[in-house]
Amino acid sequence: MSEHRKPNTEHRNWQPKIIAFLCNWCSYAGADLAGVSRIQYPPNIRVIRVPCSGRINPIFVLKCLQNGFDGVLVSGCYPGDCHYISGNYYARRKFAILKTLLEFIGIEPGRVQFSWVSAGEGEKFAQVVKKVTDDVKKLGPAKRFVKRV
């Protein structure tokens, strides 16, 4: 453990920072539905809306982890439901590669998660966010791949 993370871990009320990449057509609408239905979910996520889960470059996820996020959620339409027909299938392949790489660089599997949420699933969206937040809380602050001074 490097020194610069100590204040974080010692802080009893440490809250993880999680970034969520949500596809415009399904997951973002699902999040919206959760909001208008007043379903409660942990406020730890910061949402970035993307046109399609296929838009997500693995570099985005790595950059988030490098910049100090503790977890990353990637969410898109169910297989077969993609607004652009096949974007989420490509996303799944990219994610499979990324997962293998994350394993190698020693980032715990629970930190980066991939989930399908449709526009009608406000309830599921809340559950997914809760699960990701719980998983990341258990793992604690993320190690960052930055050089030690």
Place this chain on the structure above:
Amino acid sequence: MSKVLKIDKNVHEGVRELLRSFLENKKVKGVFALKKINENGAVAYSLITNPNMVEAILPFFPFMPANAGKLLSHLTLTGSLKGPIAAVVRPCELRAFVELVKREQGSLENFLFISSSCGGVYSLEKSVNGDLSTDSELWSKYWDGVKNPENQMADVRPTCKACEHFLPYSADMTVLLLGNKAIDTECKISLNTDKGEKFADGAKGEFIEEEIENEALKLFRNKRIEEKKRLFAESQIEKFGMDGLIKTFGRCIGCHGCSNICPICYCNLCTFDSRDYEWEPSTYETEIEKRGGIRVPPNTVFYHIGRLTHVGISCVGCGLCSDVCPADIPLSTIFLKVGESVQKVFDYLPGKDVEEAIPLTTFETEELTEVED
């Protein structure tokens, strides 16, 4: 059994004779191969059309000044060459070229590929300081190792020693070097395709039938698989984790030589050379505040991990990244390891078959459900 052309000369002279006859009989327009450029043993890839220059060709000089796959991609980037070109390349270079063609960075058209069962190459360091020439000790040691699996190439690069893809996958002709004890007196060239047979037709020599995958090759393969295990175990790469990676990549001086030499890194504007990669002054300030100090340049670890995501799926393991690294980072070992595990997900071997799509450019509707939650 494969059709084999046997020429009664040593391998170097045999291949030169074949190339000369191609040029003289106008079967090819040019020859692309390693050519001697001065007496110190320096060689460079050259494209030649004059049959008299064939004398200076050293087809299997154990040194890779660049990945020929990348060079061939430059030659055919905007369209295929008109005349047939005979290209003498190593198996990993051919695989790199095929991989680039899949990425629309070149054309396989009008090439006759002559490759070999490859004994590997010496490192850049050994080759450029003049120790390696055709009358040097390193040279005779190399050919000793090629003939005999027992003294398997003592000093060639670790990447080569651990390479099990020493037989080319899509070459028209394969010069049989590994395990062939008679390379000083005979030159055996296996004709793998109709194209190869057509070109060899009328060549001086005798046509025989022979099994390529012989006992000696099996021995080489086993040795190399063993060597790879040893390489991974010795570098403790499996146990690297984040701390190990930061320590290893922390040595990086940020020259980007590895991506410049990499045959798979073909982007004209690399994201890591672009403004996207730079930090805003405010980012520097936040980071200094959070961490009490930072190392500059800040992004070298991220650069390598990013490159692993970009290149991993197509890495052919040619080892040039390690060759050029001034900080002595074992890049090729890391890329080999990560490349293998990533390629295994899709059961993909880069550069094996030009018809097989790169996994990220295609998909199955029912697959990989284990990555979803």
